[in-house]
Amino acid sequence: MEHETFYTDLLCVGAGLAGERVAIAAASAGFDAILLSLVPARRSHSCAAEGGMQAALGNCAMGEGDSPDVHFADTVKGSDWGCDQECARIFADTAPVAVREAANWGMPWNRVVAGKAKYWKGGEEFEAEEKKDKHGLITARAFGGTAKWRTCYTADGTGHTLLYTLDNKVTQLGVRVHDRVEAVSLIHDGENCTGCVARDLKTGKLRVYLAKATLIATGGYGRLYSETTNTVINDGGGHIIALDTGLVPFGNPEAVQFHPTGVVPTNILVTEGCRGDGGTLLDVDEKRFMNIYEPAKAELASRDVVSRWMMYHIAQGKGVPSPYGDHLWLDIRHLGAKHITTKLREVYDLCRHFLGVNPINQLIPVRPAQHYSMGGVRTNSNGAAYGLKGLFSCGESACWDMHGFNRLGGNSLAETIVAGRHVGLKVVEFLEGAEVILKSSLADQGVAAMAKRIDRLVNRTDGTENVYAIKDAMQLVMMEKVGIFRNGTDLQAAVDTLREIYVKAKKIGLRSSGIGANPELALALKMPGMVRLAICVAYGALMRTESRGCHARDDYQARNDRDWLNRTLAYWRDLDADLPDLQYEPSTKVMYMPPGDRGYGKTEIIPMDAPKED
Amino acid sequence: MSRQLKFNIFRFNPEDPSSEPHTDTFMLEETPSLTLFIALNKIREEQDPSLMFDFACRMAICGSCGMVINGRPGLACKTLTVELPEEITLMPLPVFKLVGDLSVDTGTWFRATNTKIESWIHTDQEFDPEAIEERMENDLANSIFELERCIECGCCVASCGTANMREDFVGAFALNRISRFIMDPRDKRTDPEYFDVVGTDQGIFGCMGLLACEDVCPREIPLQDQLGILRRKMAFQGLKNIFKPKEKGRHRRF
Numbered sequence: 001m002e003h004e005t006f007y008t009d010l011l012c013v014g015a016g017l018a019g020e021r022v023a024i025a026a027a028s029a030g031f032d033a034i035l036l037s038l039v040p041a042r043r044s045h046s047c048a049a050e051g052g053m054q055a056a057l058g059n060c061a062m063g064e065g066d067s068p069d070v071h072f073a074d075t076v077k078g079s080d081w082g083c084d085q086e087c088a089r090i091f092a093d094t095a096p097v098a099v100r101e102a103a104n105w106g107m108p109w110n111r112v113v114a115g116k117a118k119y120w121k122g123g124e125e126f127e128a129e130e131k132k133d134k135h136g137l138i139t140a141r142a143f144g145g146t147a148k149w150r151t152c153y154t155a156d157g158t159g160h161t162l163l164y165t166l167d168n169k170v171t172q173l174g175v176r177v178h179d180r181v182e183a184v185s186l187i188h189d190g191e192n193c194t195g196c197v198a199r200d201l202k203t204g205k206l207r208v209y210l211a212k213a214t215l216i217a218t219g220g221y222g223r224l225y226s227e228t229t230n231t232v233i234n235d236g237g238g239h240i241i242a243l244d245t246g247l248v249p250f251g252n253p254e255a256v257q258f259h260p261t262g263v264v265p266t267n268i269l270v271t272e273g274c275r276g277d278g279g280t281l282l283d284v285d286e287k288r289f290m291n292i293y294e295p296a297k298a299e300l301a302s303r304d305v306v307s308r309w310m311m312y313h314i315a316q317g318k319g320v321p322s323p324y325g326d327h328l329w330l331d332i333r334h335l336g337a338k339h340i341t342t343k344l345r346e347v348y349d350l351c352r353h354f355l356g357v358n359p360i361n362q363l364i365p366v367r368p369a370q371h372y373s374m375g376g377v378r379t380n381s382n383g384a385a386y387g388l389k390g391l392f393s394c395g396e397s398a399c400w401d402m403h404g405f406n407r408l409g410g411n412s413l414a415e416t417i418v419a420g421r422h423v424g425l426k427v428v429e430f431l432e433g434a435e436v437i438l439k440s441s442l443a444d445q446g447v448a449a450m451a452k453r454i455d456r457l458v459n460r461t462d463g464t465e466n467v468y469a470i471k472d473a474m475q476l477v478m479m480e481k482v483g484i485f486r487n488g489t490d491l492q493a494a495v496d497t498l499r500e501i502y503v504k505a506k507k508i509g510l511r512s513s514g515i516g517a518n519p520e521l522a523l524a525l526k527m528p529g530m531v532r533l534a535i536c537v538a539y540g541a542l543m544r545t546e547s548r549g550c551h552a553r554d555d556y557q558a559r560n561d562r563d564w565l566n567r568t569l570a571y572w573r574d575l576d577a578d579l580p581d582l583q584y585e586p587s588t589k590v591m592y593m594p595p596g597d598r599g600y601g602k603t604e605i606i607p608m609d610a611p612k613e614d
Numbered sequence: 615m616s617r618q619l620k621f622n623i624f625r626f627n628p629e630d631p632s633s634e635p636h637t638d639t640f641m642l643e644e645t646p647s648l649t650l651f652i653a654l655n656k657i658r659e660e661q662d663p664s665l666m667f668d669f670a671c672r673m674a675i676c677g678s679c680g681m682v683i684n685g686r687p688g689l690a691c692k693t694l695t696v697e698l699p700e701e702i703t704l705m706p707l708p709v710f711k712l713v714g715d716l717s718v719d720t721g722t723w724f725r726a727t728n729t730k731i732e733s734w735i736h737t738d739q740e741f742d743p744e745a746i747e748e749r750m751e752n753d754l755a756n757s758i759f760e761l762e763r764c765i766e767c768g769c770c771v772a773s774c775g776t777a778n779m780r781e782d783f784v785g786a787f788a789l790n791r792i793s794r795f796i797m798d799p800r801d802k803r804t805d806p807e808y809f810d811v812v813g814t815d816q817g818i819f820g821c822m823g824l825l826a827c828e829d830v831c832p833r834e835i836p837l838q839d840q841l842g843i844l845r846r847k848m849a850f851q852g853l854k855n856i857f858k859p860k861e862k863g864r865h866r867r868f
């Protein structure tokens with residue numbers, strides 16, 4: 001089978017912030033690196049992060065007294081004790097360094113302005129004195145679930161600006177970026193991963209990448225859902241190729257976050273910074289409600305909690321009726337024109353362009369939408385994937401796992417470059433000691449297998465199922481039955497339906513020729529894998545008979561630390577099977593902070609030492 | 615009664631020997647708040663699954679979906695059909711290499727140009743992980759962000775008279791990017807060094823001042839101002855160079 005082959009030390013599948021940060025680490029240490037990306041690197045989903053990244057600098061008045069210890073505690077509480085505390089610790093300690101490093105590379109972080117400043121919280125204005133000795137240092141804003149103002153930002157274009165800053169660094173270092181190239185299978189011998197088979201999305205031709213180390217940094221799997229804030233490329237491609245090895249587990253697939261403020265009807269995100277800066281949520285009577293449900297944190301409780309109360313409030317008949325279903329309002333009018341057109345400039349633009357709403361004097365229609373994948377390719381604290389040597393993962397695609405069952409706002413953008421920095425150094429250590437045998441025969445087999453799959457799709461060998469109909473059916477089941485509130489009956493129905501969809505997904509036949517940059521073929525190749533991921537999410541959720549963070553079971557409302565202080569590991573060992581094998585491991589090996597109350601979101605807790613029931 | 619929209623879409627698949635450039639017509643019923651993102655996906659899913667176009671964020675921040683919409687470069691995702699007549703003609707952006715139909719290869723073009731203009735902070739200062747950050751005025755950070763908002767969608771390049779005639783012209787995007795670095799004290803490049811990068815016909819002096827770039831920029835970046843400031847700055851540097859010739863070999867050309 002004719003194909004081009006590329007050799008490198010580090011192959012990064014995905015060129016968003018996490019992939020680029022690891023590539024920068026490798027290139028800075030003198031190693032060769034190639035970045036693969038579905039889209040030009042600067043169009044990666046990292047660019048959509050708006051509000052900022054958390055790092056305990058403690059420069060601004062409302063951040064005074066902050067430290068990595070406080071950040072760590074907020075993160076563990078946010079995760080509802082589902083996180084790996086070793087990783088959360090590394091993360092909180094490294095975040096300030098990563099923020100300053102980005103500043104050194106040109107990131108225009110917003111800065112402290114000394115003197116009296118007016119801020120808003122929960123619709124009330126207050127004054128704070130920004131200190132003279134902090135003038136010009138990196139400032140921060142409030143985000144949900146945090147004890148201090150800790151989210152460093154550049155207006156509300158933080159992800160965009162950070163991505164451009166890092167891609168500039170990648171350009172400077174001369175790292176090769178192969179954009180519009182999709183990894184379609186990993187090359188491995190059962191022990192070592194040595195690269196991937198890929199498809200050039202500009203021409204449709206297959207390629208081989210052989211590498212000493214391979215990193216999966218492909219973002220989340222939000223596109224398993226019909227209503228998501230995620231970009232159209234967040235389809236779980238990296239998870240599929242890892243899971244398909246049968247050796248690498250999908251960690252906590254059921255941990256899926258819904259963001260409170262997706263815009264109705266397009267599900268475009270408006271940043272949590274709106275509420276952080278003092279915006280409020282209003283109901284059909286234009287009255288606040290979060291201050292009643294959550295007296296302490298109000299609109300700034302964690303995302304899982306706010307999203308649940310919003311859906312609850314709508315269910316109480318307090319939603320605003322619309323042709324697109326009931327929604328609630330986000331009110332930032334009181335922040336004023338200057339604030340909105342500078343610090344919330346992107347929100348200002350997108351409300352006007354996509355909604356025809358001017359947020360300076362109008363309310364923004366919002367409703368929770370799928371937003372973030374806490375689950376992912378399970379790795380150890382070095383970012384090394386379970387099950388295959390030489391395979392790493394980092395960023396949203398990984399289950400590293402600092403987020404557990406709920407991620408705090410501002411902690412994902414932070415994770416990309418903080419974990420990226422840490423994992424990057426570990427990848428360099430691996431490369432320094434690597435003695436890797438690259439077998440071309442394995443690559444040839446991989447290419448031949450993929451070419452055969454493509455032929456069967458083009459020739460409709462296995463059937464004539466319509467790939468788009470399958471995608472729609474899968475997304476609908478996930479949205480309706482594996483959403484914010486879950487229960488055993490719906491989850492079982494979801495698993496059953498997804499298994500039927502999976503049978504169809506294996507019988508897809510193309511309606512077009514499949515020649516060149518054909519979009520139907522690209523989707524058809526990954527569709528069965530996407531359904532496998534969806535089954536992992538639904539089945540993981542069905543088996544987890546408790547409520548923790550974003551995983552809220554109506555039929556098991558307590559957080560059960562006695563039986564479920566653990567992480568799901570889903571393995572798909574046999575492609576003919578239609579369910580994963582689920583195993584479990586303790587949430588954390590080290591326990592700096594034993595399970596307790598989060599301080600928001602009323603939950604019954606079954607303690608670790610509670611007696612077992614029969 | 616909702617409108618029946620008529621889409622005339624450029625079609626060509628360079629990888630298919632049997633494909634010739636032509637226009638296909640698709641009919642679609644207009645629905646409320648219909649954008650070209652939704653319309654094109656509907657056409658692909660319901661009428662022609664081979665139709666090639668690019669979207670990613672679908673919220674006007676990633677820059678994937680630049681195309682020529684009824685003769686004008688713009689982002690398809692933020693274009694509402696209600697703003698357009700019943701007949702909508704879509705063409706791929708010129709200047710960039712065609713991938714197929716409405717899809718063009720902007721990635722290769724922008725990476726090459728960013729490499730050419732050395733789009734990164736030039737500094738000898740090593741990062742010290744133990745040190746606190748250098749101070750900066752907040753207003754300056756905001757000013758840098760204002761120019762950094764460019765999403766490299768390619769609309770300014772596609773609408774540029776010079777870029778359409780000369781493939782070595784770096785385009786308004788690159789000149790704006792250089793303005794961003796000139797503004798940033800962390801970049802230690804001097805005016806003579808910037809002159810070497812953009813003080814040429816491939817750079818600022820290639821601009822004919824037609825300023826379609828400013829008209830079509832979906833991010834409303836003040837390109838006219840930036841091009842004017844940069845032209846003045848570089849012209850002044852050019853004069854200085856005449857009176858104080860540079861040492862031989864210092865002049866870099868691309």
